[in-house]
Amino acid sequence: MRVVALVAALGLAWCSICAQAAEPPTSATPTVATPNILVSGVPAGSPAVQGIIQQAYRQVVAANGQSTALGAAQWQQVVDAVNAxxxxxxYPDAHAWLSNQVAVFTVQPSGSVAALVPSAPAAQEGVLPPVSQRETEAGAGQRIAVSGFVVQGVGAHAKEGITPASMQQLADAEYAKLGGTGASPAQLDFEQLQSVADAITDRYRKAGFIVATAYLPAQTVGADKLVHIDVLEGRIGKIEVQGAKHYYPWVIAAPAEKLRxxxxxxxxxxTALLYDRDLPGVSVTSTFQPGEQTGQTDLIMVAREKRPVSVTLGVNNYGTDVTGRYRAEANVDWNAPLGIGDKLSVGINYAFDPHQNTYGSLVYSVPTVKVPGLGVVAGAERSELQLNTGPFAALDVRGPTSRWFGGVQWKFINHTDLSMTSSLQYIHEQSSLNSLDFKLSDQRFDVAxxxxxxxxxxxxxxxxxxxxLAVRHALDDKSAPQDLVSPNHTPDFTVAKLGYTRIQFLGNTQQLFFKFAGQYTNDSLVPxxxxxxxxPDSVRAYPIAEALTDRGFYTSLEYHVDAPGFADKPSPFHGEPWRELLSLEAFLDYARGSSVSGYAPNGDNTVTYSGAGLGLIFRLPRWHSLLFRLDGAVPLDGRKTPGKDDLQIYGRFNLTF
Structure with missing residues (x-):
């Protein structure tokens, strides 16, 4: 039955029309007294509306065999015909009712409203009504005798501390807090009952079940006075990918498929999102929506793809006087050329002042997709050395160095706070040098x-x-017998490498970096x-490759501060705070190395190098990822490089398009 408040101030026009029968009833069929038909949303006293009502009445009378003795069902047919x-x-806003379908309210002088409707039935004892009825005036004061709770729908999640037994224990503990004992039932209202369900929901949420909900279903408490609590854990139903263009949607969805x-x-x-974010050229976020079935939650993965191809250009002075002090670099990355998370990278490095070295690289990686984090990588690198200037120009020293590799890599743990990756590669490396058409060395190794x-x-x-951590072992030495560069090298060498970096955050704008890198071997190694x-990646007070040793280590301590004194001030670059753009640094470097062969030109088999310096880093992430870095350092050990100033400066500049 529709209930409408007839308030004149609402501007509703009502037509009260008495639809009279044309003749008195002539049969003994039970009839209903001729009611008023009330119409809203029409002009008051409209002749057109009166005609519509009369026409509807005649249609029903005709369908009733021309009998004007209409029952309740026939009068409802009249109203339905009027509405149509x-x-x-x-009249889109018009609606017709029978007079007995409308409640009339009278506004009392005191402001209270009296409704001429039946009062709500009294709450039944021991009945937990639907949620919509628990907040009514009658429900608010109702109490139920409860001797305990029964928790249902809990899965086995022992690692998270969520099991049927643990959730039942939680409900029992909450019941005890409410004064319940085994001796006598507790009289609890709806709010107290809900607090037990809320405690279970809270435990789920703290354990990471972000949509799990415990609730009190409508129920009649039996003679045992046990109240049932149901749990909807929010099991994943459909997995839907939105926004994918170059990527196949099933590639984005793959890390989450096992969650279905x-x-x-x-x-x-x-974890699924982190695996997706490892895919090149795409970032993925997630949202949720109710599933098709009760208790299901659909996972919506939203992909935002970047341009598939990016080009990075840069210059630096990371060369040497022999190979070329300055280098121009170009790198091209093609993200997901097959749409499956693969990546093709091509790089070239051109040395100048003097131009005596060129380097190129090609790397392709592709994930297996079905196993998140597992992929295959293959690539090649090659550099060409030609000394045509300087003191060695007359010797015409030249030769290529190349490296071919292939292998598998697997990120087997990928959590927000912890990730672990392992890889296994097969490498073929080769380096040869010639002077005046005379072969100085031809070193070739297969390495695992x-x-x-x-x-x-x-x-x-x-x-x-x-x-x-890395371990390298030479599987096969195919070097030429004549080797004037490393005549005593070990053919089946084994090398262990260790690297560690700790970044300690000292507030919002300061960081302390500790770095360590080293390698150990008992074998005599080739260069x-x-x-x-x-x-720039070792002791910065010295030129690149100032010393080559079989084993050694390097350590550094760096202090970084972001835009000291103006970190939070907006910059002219899109208003970004200066702390996001500028960092200053002070550092100490130390390295130590030794040769296994025991040979050293100065008779000392161990060498040490140390230095200190200052630097700055400037970046504009929103403008072609601009990066400029400058480091300057001086030796602390009194050692000097012949023909070099004490101050060593390294700089680099990069742009990405």
């Missing part, structure tokens, strides 16, 4: 390399740890495998 005719006649049918946990969804890397976010002490000391 009003809509066709151009499982209770939705934040950690699992985050096993890598492990880890990244860990230390939320307790506000830091970031990065660790890398391709030796530890490099000196350069």
């Amino acid at each position: 005719a009003l809509a066709k006649a151009g 049918g499982k209770a939705l946990q934040k950690r699992d969804v985050d 390399q096993l890598d492990f890397s880890m990244s860990h976010t230390d939320r307790r002490f506000h830091g970031l740890d990065m660790l890398s 391709m495998e030796q530890f490099v000391i000196g350069g």
